Amino acid sequence: MEYAAPGRLPEGLRVYAIGDVHGCATRLLALHAAIAEDWRARPAARCALLHLGDYVDRGPDSAAVIEALAGPGPLPAAERIDLMGNHEAMMRAALQEGPGSAAEELWLWNGGDATLDSYGAAASGRLALPAAHRAFLEGLRLSWQAGDYLFVHAGIDPRKPIAAQRAQDMLWIREPFLSWPRPLPAIIVHGHTPCRAPERRANRIGIDTGAVAGGPLTCLVLEAASLRFLSA
Template sequence: MSMLAPGSLPPGLRVYAIGDIHGCAARLAALHAAIAADWDLSPTERCAVVHLGDYVDRGPDSAGVLKRLMQPPPLPDAETVLLRGNHEVMMLEALAAGPGTAAEDLWLANGGRTTLRSYGPAGPPEAHLALLRATTLSWQAGDYLFVHAGIDPRRPFSLQREQDLLWIREPFLSWPHPLERVVVHGHTPSRAPELRRHRIGIDTGAVAGGPLTALVLEADMLRFLSA
């Protein structure tokens, strides 16, 4: 069901934004299939598929998630955007620092062990690590800013810190005032998508038994898909 969105996109553009995946490769495959079916029912001129980060850790098949993200997008002509989450940062820093380091301890304590198990003794291939290094911190379209965690609402968008884009919760989540753009984010799980005047949160806890959610934005409307 479509509803009025808090922002708008340029004419002819549709955006599918996907929340935190956390190793749930089967759910990602199902959601990509749902996006393809949705597109086939009603295509538009342009499309972007935006993944909001946290592809790895905690869930059973992080290796499968990254393998899928290396394949062609679910829509052949779509722009694919891979944003960086805090779990990608922890993984890259841990593997660079090596065994027995504080960086490795932090990663393992936050679900890194399940990621390592999904790869087996050989560990993550370089192609997967290169994919994670190539992720970006943000993406913009129309009235929307897409990031992993959120922004520091006390700072202009041009002065945001990487730490906040990857990790912030407060004061962003409870900020009561308008922002320069509507922020689409994951990072903080909720039972259902959170729709506010200045933000849309779509981490619906797929790794904890909730659905994997995609926000569909077009013109001044929004709706949701899930798997």
């Protein structure tokens, strides 16, 4: 089903934006296949494929998720934008500070043990990432903007302009962002806060539909002044 969108994209651009994966590799690959089929059925002039972060932790196969994301993806000709989630930020800090650090403890407490297990590192607690996986994590961005939309993992501080946003808020914020009743500096497309179905508001669109908890993995499809959803 197609809906009127709260904003517009540049003419000819279609954006596929995927919510929080959390180690659900099978669903990610199924959604990538659905995106490829959608593109074949109705191509556009330009395409951007965007992932909103939280690829790792809690779910069964974070390693396979990163392997898929580090590759060419379902639309090799598309612009690829991979954003950082708070779980990638915790994982990167744990890798930098090493075993036994406070950063590692925080990461493990938030589901990093499942990521260690997916890499076969649970017994030793020492994670040796493949070079391509480490490069993927180090290349993640905090945000991306197109037309009337700003894409971030968690949201923004609604009291500040876009140029003044802190990484901490873009990765972690919930309130006052989620309940902000007035216009924001851009329409925010985000994940981070699970919901049963995509949340369509005048100032934001939330697409973390809780894949790791049994919900679907959701893709928002934006084009011109319309939106629709794909899911796996």
